[in-house]
Amino acid sequence: MPPKAKAGSGKKPAPAPGAAGKAKTTKNPLFESKPKNFGIGQDIRPKTDLTRFVKWPEYVRLQRQKVILSQRLKVPPAIAQFSHTLDKNTATQLFKLLNKYRPETKLEKKERLQAIAKATAEEKESQAKDKKPLFVKYGLNHCVALIEAKKASLVVIAHDVDPIELVVFLPALCRKMGVPYVIVKGKARLGTVVHKKTAAVLTLQDVKSEDQRELATLVSASKANFSDKYEEQRRLWGGGLRGNKSTQMLRKRAKAAGQNASAASLGKL
Numbered sequence: 001m002p003p004k005a006k007a008g009s010g011k012k013p014a015p016a017p018g019a020a021g022k023a024k025t026t027k028n029p030l031f032e033s034k035p036k037n038f039g040i041g042q043d044i045r046p047k048t049d050l051t052r053f054v055k056w057p058e059y060v061r062l063q064r065q066k067v068i069l070s071q072r073l074k075v076p077p078a079i080a081q082f083s084h085t086l087d088k089n090t091a092t093q094l095f096k097l098l099n100k101y102r103p104e105t106k107l108e109k110k111e112r113l114q115a116i117a118k119a120t121a122e123e124k125e126s127q128a129k130d131k132k133p134l135f136v137k138y139g140l141n142h143c144v145a146l147i148e149a150k151k152a153s154l155v156v157i158a159h160d161v162d163p164i165e166l167v168v169f170l171p172a173l174c175r176k177m178g179v180p181y182v183i184v185k186g187k188a189r190l191g192t193v194v195h196k197k198t199a200a201v202l203t204l205q206d207v208k209s210e211d212q213r214e215l216a217t218l219v220s221a222s223k224a225n226f227s228d229k230y231e232e233q234r235r236l237w238g239g240g241l242r243g244n245k246s247t248q249m250l251r252k253r254a255k256a257a258g259q260n261a262s263a264a265s266l267g268k269l
Helices: 058-072 077-083 088-100 106-121 140-148 170-177 187-193 209-227 244-257 261-265
Strands: 154-158 181-184 201-204
Touching: 088 181, 088 187, 088 201, 088 209, 140 170, 140 201, 154 170, 154 187, 154 209, 170 181, 170 209, 181 209, 187 201
Parallel strands: 154 181
Antiparallel strands: 154 201
16 A cells, blocks of 8 residues: 555645646737727727816816916915905895895886876976985995995905906905905806896995894904904915825925925925
């Protein structure tokens, strides 16, 4: 009898001499392996999100570039303050109040003038003149005149006026004259209040007695968010945010130099 193999030796027994090895699969030489190239104008890309490669219209490109530039470049405090807008809940209350004092439309004005003309034609007794109607004031020059005369109760400035130079001086003027002001999102939204496409600035002069409390609430909110923070805002520069590529590059550079990423972002590398 052959001797028994020791247990736990770890050696595999030799294969049987007549055992057939694994058959190798031969590739057809007519079919060449060609690795895919997903460069521009090369192989068809797998289905992915192609938003990055879309050729957008010029106006979309411009507004995107404007946003990116405002993030990358250092923005002076006078312009950077327009990125701090009124919160949504307070803005909703503000526009509710503004919509109560919308100026009359062309049709309403026409009807009013026709009624006056008809009364005059019938030679009715002239009625006592009504009080001056309370409307929201608009138009940059008109609003500036009201602020300088200290007749404005609340000034509403749009954050996206273009060119920004039209309204960049208004916060400083309002603070100098002691007039409360707010910066809200959307010149188009301000425009809807006064039946225009856009409006750079609106001014509330007087309101009815039942709306005095609501106006006082908005004025206190404007002072807390804007007037009282003016000195702080005029020292804060905007922008200076890096993109993903730049951040990753600095991180790699910092890692290679044995520093942390914050040191690299400060421009020490």
